[in-house]
Amino acid sequence: MASSEYSSINTFHKALYAGSISCTEQVRYYLDRIAQSKQLNAFVEVFEEEALEKARELDARIQAGEPLGSLAGVVVGIKDVICYKGHRLSAASHILEGFESLYSATAVERLLAADAIIIGTLNCDEFAMGSTNENSAYGPVLNALDTSRVPGGSSGGSAVAVQADLCLVSLGSDTGGSVRQPADFCGIVGLKPTYGRISRYGLIAYASSFDQIGIFGKNIADVAAVLQVMAGPDEYDSTASQKEVPDYQVALSHNKSWKFAYLRDALYHDGLDPEMKHGYIDFFESLVASGHTVTGTSFEYLDYVVPAYYVLTTAEASSNLSRYDGVKYGHRTSEQNIELTDFYKKSRSEGFGKEVKRRILLGTFVLSAGYYDAYFTKAQQVRRLVTDKLNEILDQYDAILMPTVPSTAFKLGEKTDDPIAMYLADIYTVLANLAGVPAISVPLHRHSNGMPYGVQIITKKFDEANLLRIAQHLMAEEQVATV
Numbered sequence: 121m122a123s124s125e126y127s128s129i130n131t132f133h134k135a136l137y138a139g140s141i142s143c144t145e146q147v148r149y150y151l152d153r154i155a156q157s158k159q160l161n162a163f164v165e166v167f168e169e170e171a172l173e174k175a176r177e178l179d180a181r182i183q184a185g186e187p188l189g190s191l192a193g194v195v196v197g198i199k200d201v202i203c204y205k206g207h208r209l210s211a212a213s214h215i216l217e218g219f220e221s222l223y224s225a226t227a228v229e230r231l232l233a234a235d236a237i238i239i240g241t242l243n244c245d246e247f248a249m250g251s252t253n254e255n256s257a258y259g260p261v262l263n264a265l266d267t268s269r270v271p272g273g274s275s276g277g278s279a280v281a282v283q284a285d286l287c288l289v290s291l292g293s294d295t296g297g298s299v300r301q302p303a304d305f306c307g308i309v310g311l312k313p314t315y316g317r318i319s320r321y322g323l324i325a326y327a328s329s330f331d332q333i334g335i336f337g338k339n340i341a342d343v344a345a346v347l348q349v350m351a352g353p354d355e356y357d358s359t360a361s362q363k364e365v366p367d368y369q370v371a372l373s374h375n376k377s378w379k380f381a382y383l384r385d386a387l388y389h390d391g392l393d394p395e396m397k398h399g400y401i402d403f404f405e406s407l408v409a410s411g412h413t414v415t416g417t418s419f420e421y422l423d424y425v426v427p428a429y430y431v432l433t434t435a436e437a438s439s440n441l442s443r444y445d446g447v448k449y450g451h452r453t454s455e456q457n458i459e460l461t462d463f464y465k466k467s468r469s470e471g472f473g474k475e476v477k478r479r480i481l482l483g484t485f486v487l488s489a490g491y492y493d494a495y496f497t498k499a500q501q502v503r504r505l506v507t508d509k510l511n512e513i514l515d516q517y518d519a520i521l522m523p524t525v526p527s528t529a530f531k532l533g534e535k536t537d538d539p540i541a542m543y544l545a546d547i548y549t550v551l552a553n554l555a556g557v558p559a560i561s562v563p564l565h566r567h568s569n570g571m572p573y574g575v576q577i578i579t580k581k582f583d584e585a586n587l588l589r590i591a592q593h594l595m596a597e598e599q600v601a602t603v
């Protein structure tokens with residue numbers, strides 16, 4: 121796959137400040153690539169004129185010798201669940217047809233303040249519910265490495281935009297793996313920060329106690345640079361942490377020997393592709409050979425994480441999505457002279473897609489008086505057990521290493537008729553969201569079917585500095601080049 125000559129922020133900035141490329145040329149490069157890659161269906165909307173205008177403005181400021189922000193001219197795409205003032209926002213759903221954001225997400229405000237250029241909005245599963253991007257009102261996104269396969273989801277467009285070089289970095293959201301899983305399927309880097317590291321203000325809510333904005337990039341330094349800009353407290357989101365944001369770039373330069381753990385229950389799980397299992401075993405051995413320790417540890421709750429995740433997230437979703445009632449915004453039924461309740465029912469039935477309806481129903485069921493304790497309370501208890509156990513392991517080791525997904529990218533349509541099989545494939549990613557810890561997927565390996573698969577790294581809460589440092593080190597050690 122052709123790649124821009126400037127495939128990292130660093131190389132781009134060197135060229136930009138040496139005068140060998142302008143922001144305008146860089147934006148034109150991506151606009152051309154977007155035009156040539158329409159069949160991938162990664163973008164919902166491209167802000168062509170606006171991006172060029174912003175680029176010209178930045179070029180003029182460089183000419184005038186003005187200092188620019190740390191993401192000057194960096195071309196970014198954002199998932200269609202993140203507010204950008206004055207721009208359309210739909211969560212890839214008919215129910216938000218025609219809706220325009222009245223304000224920008226804090227993450228977006230901070231990118232703009234650092235002089236990044238937002239080039240467009242990216243396709244995804246409706247309301248970020250899905251693992252393949254096949255639940256989008258705009259149709260599926262195709263994996264650029266093999267267009268008969270899905271890019272993963274729910275942030276499929278965000279992953280493909282970076283994979284196919286349609287922007288330099290992109291934003292997604294990760295509630296149960298929606299950044300790490302598509303990054304894994306597409307052969308790029310995907311980071312889900314600690315819950316509360318990046319403000320959720322302006323991120324359309326799916327399951328508020330899980331949701332976190334995440335970052336896609338081709339290398340760790342780029343992801344670190346974007347995190348640096350977006351992380352930190354925000355008066356508009358009380359769940360955004362007050363903790364100080366460390367210098368992630370500085371952390372990248374330190375190497376050492378690490379104490380890694382892997383979860384035996386994950387590595388020897390029946391669902392894991394056998395070739396991938398051997399790939400991980402070889403990889404762990406190579407880490408030991410280069411001076412790290414890698415210890416197998418047990419995690420007996422693994423089979424409970426997917427059920428707990430789907431009970432809790434559908435419960436939260438059923439409440440979060442009640443605001444789409446056809447009155448306040450978005451789609452409204454055209455049927456006249458009907459009762460108010462019928463009006464709500466009609467508008468919602470017409471506006472939401474099949475998977476979103478399934479989850480609203482499931483979530484309403486687990487919250488209903490008769491079943492609340494059996495499902496919702498139980499799932500909360502599982503969440504507590506899982507979190508305590510994971511933290512206990514993370515207290516003893518620098519990081520946990522595990523697969524991101526049990527297989528490589530599915531074929532289009534492969535799992536659409538079997539939602540349970542689709543949910544079960546989230547087994548390795550939902551863990552970090554249940555516990556609120558940071559996790560990253562790095563593209564270290566390739567399967568004999570030609571598709572990439574990554575290693576997921578998990579560290580303690582707010583330890584993104586170490587997470588990125590380990591990721592950087594492993595990519596360098598394995599001499600990984602992203603697609």
Ligand code: GLN
Nearest residue numbers: 248250294295296297298
């Ligand atoms: N595949 C998971 C789900 O459908 C993850 C979604 C996400 O992280 N947004 O819930």
